[in-house]
Amino acid sequence: MRYLISLLFVLGISTIAYSQSDISPERKQAVDSLALEKVRDLSKYISIIGDKETPFSEANRVIERALELFSEGSQIGVSSLSNKEIKYYGVRKYFEHLMALNYDKVKIDWFKIEYISDLERQPDGKYVGVITIYQRFEGYSKDKLKYVDTTKKDITVYVERKETQIGGRMIGFWDVLLGDIRVSQTYR
Amino acid sequence: MACKQFKFSYFAVFFLSVIVLFSLDGCKSQKKLAAEREAAAKARQISKAKNDLKSLLADNTSTPEEKERVLNRIKSMNLEDSEVQRLINEVELMVAEEKEAALAEKERKLREEERRRKEQEDMLRKDSKAPTVYDFFDQIVGAGNNDSANDLIDNALDLFSSNDTPVLIIVSEGDGYTDYDKPTTIQKYLNYLKDQKKDLNEIKNIKFNDYGKIIELELKRK
Incomplete structure (x- = not known):
């Protein structure tokens, strides 16, 4: 009898969890991967924008593409080893700042990109989660490494199911948008 | 006096009987009506x-x-x-x-x-001489520099009816549902391949117009 009650309890919890997510685990997994992929895309865009060898027009084009990944009004935190204060910039301002950094060569790599808070369905139907990344920044002047740090950042991710008409048929798609990027740790 | 009382009681019983009979009949009529x-x-x-x-x-x-x-x-x-x-x-x-x-x-x-x-x-x-959209995707991802990638993009765009030709990417599909990524255009998608240097998708469906130009491209996660 005790086993039966435990089983029913577990089944009940699973049902609640499933109904809260409202989509099958397979679909949810695809959405999780899609959101992670958007963060990886941003990582590449940031390294292109920061790269001093990227032509100015190309960097501007990539900025426009990167901006499409963010929800309006999002901010990105900037930290430094020499200053405890974390400054927050609007996304465009951050990219422009990144493009104009006073180094001869800049290398930016993102690694350990993973969820720290799974995408959860909110009462308004949107899914919200947090993805954490580690960023290694290297700034060179005359081929000498002048500054290096590693920053742990938390990126809020919003996913919303939308529909649009293309070629006379309705297309249901997941609109993934990135929100604020908050700095949680900075170290050498 | 007793006779008068008897007459009155008899009359009352008769009167009540008539009322009961009438109301019974009324009930019957109501039921019948219903x-x-x-x-x-x-x-x-x-x-x-x-x-x-x-x-x-x-x-x-x-x-x-x-x-x-x-x-x-x-x-x-x-x-x-x-x-x-x-x-x-x-x-x-x-x-x-x-x-x-x-x-x-x-x-x-x-x-x-x-x-x-x-x-x-x-x-x-x-036609092995004419590069296809398949070839262009691979070549753009593997392009050695920005200029050659841009040339390849220009050539690839010739296969499409316009730079804004829709590109739909299926991220998952199952029983009764098909989930797409946010729809994009071919110009943006080709630049995405150039920037990201990765091609996560395979071609699922191509729609052409009467002139042989692609008017819709449907891709699917590999």
Whole structure:
């Protein structure tokens, strides 16, 4: 009898969890991967924008593409080893700042990109989660490494199911948008 | 005095009996009226059901599912009428046949679409001299520098009806659903391949216009 009650309890919890997510685990997994992929895309865009060898027009084009990944009004935190204060910039301002950094060569790599808070369905139907990344920044002047740090950042991710008409048929798609990027740790 | 009292009691009993008799008769009439009303309502329901069922049998425009919904509504009334029952059986048979035909048609269309897609793929691959959209995707991802990637993008765009040709990317699909990534355009997608240097998708479907230009590209996660 005790086993039966435990089983029913577990089944009940699973049902609640499933109904809260409202989509099958397979679909949810695809959405999780899609959101992670958007963060990886941003990582590449940031390294292109920061790269001093990227032509100015190309960097501007990539900025426009990167901006499409963010929800309006999002901010990105900037930290430094020499200053405890974390400054927050609007996304465009951050990219422009990144493009104009006073180094001869800049290398930016993102690694350990993973969820720290799974995408959860909110009462308004949107899914919200947090993805954490580690960023290694290297700034060179005359081929000498002048500054290096590693920053742990938390990126809020919003996913919303939308529909649009293309070629006379309705297309249901997941609109993934990135929100604020908050700095949680900075170290050498 | 006793005689007077007797007369009065007799009269009262008689009077009460008359009232009781009349009210009993009144109840009977009310019940009868209600029964008649119920019977009339039932008759109207049966008549309407017959008309609806006959309309369903003659209906050439509604889908089998739409017809089934009407049929189920009529069946839920549980009307006890032999003609209604006969018509229900006829409609049930018709809906089942129409459903089967619709399914066969859907399968035929899928097969036809698959055949057309394969033909298009073969056609695109046939001429080895002319690079195809498949070739361009690979070449753009592997381009050594920005200029060569841009040249490849310009050449690839010639295969499309416009730079804004929609590109749809299926991220997952299953029983009764297809989930896409946010739709993009071919120009943006080709630049995405150049920037990201990765191609996570394979071509699922290509739609052409009468001039052989691509008007829609459907991709799917590998």
